[in-house]
Amino acid sequence: MIFFEFAVSLFDALICVYFISRFNGIALSPKKNKFILPSIAIIFAFSIINDLFLEGFNVVGTIVFLSLYIGYALLTSGKKYIRAILGACIFEIVFVILSSRSP
Secondary structure, three states: OHHHHHHHHHHHHHHHHHHHHHHHOOOOOOOOOOOHHHHHHHHHHHHHHHHHHOOOOOHHHHHHHHHHHHHHHHHHOOOOHHHHHHHHHHHHHHHHHHHOOOO
8 A cells, every 4th residue: 555655746746847847838848958857866864744634635735835846947947937936836736636635
């Protein structure tokens, strides 16, 4: 079961970096974009910490995830700051909606 959580967390990190990079028109090659691999590692690590210690999807996790997404988007955006923040917010909204559970 824990392997499945790790796999889903890694998949979430990959999807995040892919979406924000494509939204901002950034190359997906690690040679051209030096922030791709560290960003995937940081988002994956926090996702694991969030799953293990914060039990469920809560406000603290959402705020930290949004901060990480905006940080990656701003680092790779060049001078398109509004577009970077918009891309990160759109991804976070979609991520929260897909992760929500109905009672």
